[in-house]
Amino acid sequence: MTSEQTTTDKSSKVSTILLPVFVPSVLVIALMVIGTMSSPERAGALFADMLSYVTTTFGWFYMLAVAIFLVFIVSVAFSSWGNIKLGPDHAQPEYSFLAWFAMLFSAGYGIALLFFGVAEPVLHYASPPIGPALTVDAAKQAMQIAFFHWGFHIWAIYGLVGLSLAYFAFRHGLPLSMRSTLYPLIGDKIYGPMGHAVDTFAILGTMFGIATSLGLSAAQINAGLNYLWPSITPYKLLPLWRLPVWPPYRWWQAWIKV
Amino acid sequence: MDKGVKRLSILNIVLAVSLMVFVFAVGPTIFILNTFMENTGSYLSNIVERTFSLQAYTSSDWIGNWTLFIFGWTIAWAPFVGLFIAKISRGRTIRQFVVGVMLVPTIFTFLWFSVFGDTALHLIMVDGYSSLIEQVQNDHAVALFKLFELLPFTSVVSFLTIFLIITFFVTSSDSGSIVIDSLASGGVINTPVWQRVFWASMQGLVAAALLLAGGLGALQTASIVSALPFAVIMLIAMVGMWRALIIEGHQEMSLSQHMQSTPSGYKSGPSFWKKRLANLVDFPPCEAVEKFIRTTGIQGMKKVEQELEAKGWVAEVVFDEKNLRAQFQVFQEGKLEFIYEIRLRAYAMPDFSFPITTGNNDDEQYYRAEVFLRRGGQAYDVYGYDEQDIISDILDQFEKYLHFLHISPGILPWNMAEHDDDLVGHGEIGDENAPAPAAAVEILGKPV
Numbered sequence: 062m063t064s065e066q067t068t069t070d071k072s073s074k075v076s077t078i079l080l081p082v083f084v085p086s087v088l089v090i091a092l093m094v095i096g097t098m099s100s101p102e103r104a105g106a107l108f109a110d111m112l113s114y115v116t117t118t119f120g121w122f123y124m125l126a127v128a129i130f131l132v133f134i135v136s137v138a139f140s141s142w143g144n145i146k147l148g149p150d151h152a153q154p155e156y157s158f159l160a161w162f163a164m165l166f167s168a169g170y171g172i173a174l175l176f177f178g179v180a181e182p183v184l185h186y187a188s189p190p191i192g193p194a195l196t197v198d199a200a201k202q203a204m205q206i207a208f209f210h211w212g213f214h215i216w217a218i219y220g221l222v223g224l225s226l227a228y229f230a231f232r233h234g235l236p237l238s239m240r241s242t243l244y245p246l247i248g249d250k251i252y253g254p255m256g257h258a259v260d261t262f263a264i265l266g267t268m269f270g271i272a273t274s275l276g277l278s279a280a281q282i283n284a285g286l287n288y289l290w291p292s293i294t295p296y297k298l299l300p301l302w303r304l305p306v307w308p309p310y311r312w313w314q315a316w317i318k319v
Numbered sequence: 320m321d322k323g324v325k326r327l328s329i330l331n332i333v334l335a336v337s338l339m340v341f342v343f344a345v346g347p348t349i350f351i352l353n354t355f356m357e358n359t360g361s362y363l364s365n366i367v368e369r370t371f372s373l374q375a376y377t378s379s380d381w382i383g384n385w386t387l388f389i390f391g392w393t394i395a396w397a398p399f400v401g402l403f404i405a406k407i408s409r410g411r412t413i414r415q416f417v418v419g420v421m422l423v424p425t426i427f428t429f430l431w432f433s434v435f436g437d438t439a440l441h442l443i444m445v446d447g448y449s450s451l452i453e454q455v456q457n458d459h460a461v462a463l464f465k466l467f468e469l470l471p472f473t474s475v476v477s478f479l480t481i482f483l484i485i486t487f488f489v490t491s492s493d494s495g496s497i498v499i500d501s502l503a504s505g506g507v508i509n510t511p512v513w514q515r516v517f518w519a520s521m522q523g524l525v526a527a528a529l530l531l532a533g534g535l536g537a538l539q540t541a542s543i544v545s546a547l548p549f550a551v552i553m554l555i556a557m558v559g560m561w562r563a564l565i566i567e568g569h570q571e572m573s574l575s576q577h578m579q580s581t582p583s584g585y586k587s588g589p590s591f592w593k594k595r596l597a598n599l600v601d602f603p604p605c606e607a608v609e610k611f612i613r614t615t616g617i618q619g620m621k622k623v624e625q626e627l628e629a630k631g632w633v634a635e636v637v638f639d640e641k642n643l644r645a646q647f648q649v650f651q652e653g654k655l656e657f658i659y660e661i662r663l664r665a666y667a668m669p670d671f672s673f674p675i676t677t678g679n680n681d682d683e684q685y686y687r688a689e690v691f692l693r694r695g696g697q698a699y700d701v702y703g704y705d706e707q708d709i710i711s712d713i714l715d716q717f718e719k720y721l722h723f724l725h726i727s728p729g730i731l732p733w734n735m736a737e738h739d740d741d742l743v744g745h746g747e748i749g750d751e752n753a754p755a756p757a758a759a760v761e762i763l764g765k766p767v
Contacts (some may be wrong), residue, residue: 077504090521098425105533106659108540115543116383120373126550127390128370134417142564143414149695160325161407162423167328168403169336171487171688174431180434180462183455190374190381207436208362209369211428213421214482215393220420225560231409236506239398242556245563255616255670259552263398264502268525269541271397271495275526276538278488284460285481
């Protein structure tokens with residue numbers, strides 16, 4: 062994810078933190094963690110209420126937004142703009158297609174495939190959203206829904222963010238950051254409060270999105286370990302493995318940098 | 320890009336593909352192929368309806384627990400995946416990017432779900448292992464392992480799968496902390512290690528806290544809620560991208576409308592064709608091209624500069640001693656400046672050069688004086704032009720530039736300093752992504 066130079070460069074101890082982005086993000090995250098830790102049950106109930114409120118009130122908005130993203134990205138690709146390079150005109154791709162795909166695959170959605178590959182079709186088959194369960198129609202519907210959930214739509218979302226970041230950073234020399242995508246609309250104001258707000262939301266989203274992935278894979282690692290050796294159940298604290306005090310974490314860091 | 324990440328990714332995908340091939344081979348192979356075809360067809364024919372379906376008439380929480388959760392999760396961490404795929408995609412065209420990002424993972428996903436999902440469904444529907452349903456309903460996370468239980472080599476496969484999940488877990492978390500750290504630093508990539516460790520620890524804390532407060536439900540809520548503001552940002556970003564593309568379209572048009580065949584040098588003199596032919600078959604050494612840039616190139620630029628300044632424009636000619644480049648710039652208040660640069664570039668001697676001078680010396684090079692504009696290298700050589708030719712080439716490019724300003728809306732103060740990464744050092748952004756020019760083997764002036 063980073064250059065050789067960055068990972069091995071021990072000399073750069075100077076903080077690069079941008080306070081107007083860092084402080085609000087950490088504040089929100091810390092409040093959430095402290096609130097949840099201090100009373101898990103109340104927090105759990107609150108989360109359930111929030112989930113049903115947001116999905117019933119804004120469900121249509123999410124679906125519409127995703128539909129727009131999909132239409133937009135496909136139209137851009139097949140318009141004459143499709144020939145524009147992500148980079149200066151003389152730039153050449155750095156990675157072979159296979160390496161590129163391998164990294165794409167590891168950038169997160171492998172976790173989803175492993176978690177939902179079996180679970181989702183079986184669960185939809187057992188309780189389909191429409192029609193009777195445990196029938197041939199339910200099986201067809203289950204697979205169709207699984208394809209829909211993990212097909213073009215989610216890649217349109219990733220793709221749109223990736224495309225706008227690459228376009229503004231590599232072709233126009235702006236910072237490789239979400240705020241740059243607003244440049245054509247607000248110009249140099251992206252370096253002001255509006256830009257900070259955009260990046261703060263991006264951080265919060267990424268943080269909770271990654272927490273979801275970590276949570277899912279922790280649950281699955283636990284299920285697997287428990288399945289092989291029934292005495293093991295470390296599940297809920299497994300993500301704490303990320304804390305750097307743990308020696309295996311350092312061994313891992315050392316290995317990955319070779 | 321870290322070599323470690325690339326190596327780990329390849330390990331991941333090899334493991335994942337072997338797992339898939341294994342299940343495909345020991346599972347109901349023909350059934351999987353049949354259902355893959357059928358499901359793809361049914362997906363494609365229902366995609367429009369599904370895209371807009373909210374199960375509006377059956378008020379249940381199904382859509383919130385499934386579709387909205389998955390899309391919300393995707394939107395929430397789209398900055399992470401997006402930044403990652405952006406970094407590895409420099410140098411591809413928009414069309415290549417979109418087709419690659421949309422088509423390849425989707426086909427792979429369809430295969431994956433057909434192999435794993437349909438094997439499970441086949442076991443339940445045909446072979447009668449209906450207990451699988453209950454086990455999966457009790458604990459979603461155990462589904463994959465319960466499937467392996469019904470296939471051969473259960474322990475080995477389960478063990479490998481756990482290993483695979485752990486490597487995914489670590490790859491995602493590691494790259495995630497780098498991305499968050501870079502976002503929290505305003506796009507800086509070279510951040511100190513302790514900052515990244517800090518973010519990695521935060522991730523662990525957040526995930527553990529959410530799992531304590533209600534497991535999957537809490538994770539779903541956090542993803543969906545944090546996706547809401549980001550979905551709005553994405554819509555705005557989309558409008559921004561649209562606007563930038565329109566501007567760029569104008570630029571493209573102004574270039575192509577004026578770019579009639581080859582650059583229009585060699586227009587002066589009665590026997591210009593002889594000069595042109597001589598240049599075509601000449602592969603000049605470094606000194607000759609350097610001298611050319613220092614004398615003819617600079618002189619041509621200076622003349623244009625003087626003439627422009629006499630008319631009240633602000634122009635400047637600079638010679639970069641270190642990299643042996645001559646640059647001509649014209650400034651205008653509130654507009655992006657015009658840049659015309661002649662750079663010395665080294666190329667390997669082509670096979671068709673004649674006469675073959677020193678036999679099979681692969682290291683042999685020749686040099687070109689190439690024109691670079693704001694958008695990057697134009698890949699044509701002006702070596703051998705005389706002063707008049709240089710002047711008319713500058714004016715040709717200047718005319719295109721003015722035409723672009725004329726038809727493009729708004730201002731475009733894009734910072735293009737990074738494009739210099741092609742020759743010296745690197746821009747602050749794309750360090751690791753700086754491409755090696757296709758044919759240039761070594762570039763003069765660059766410390767090796």
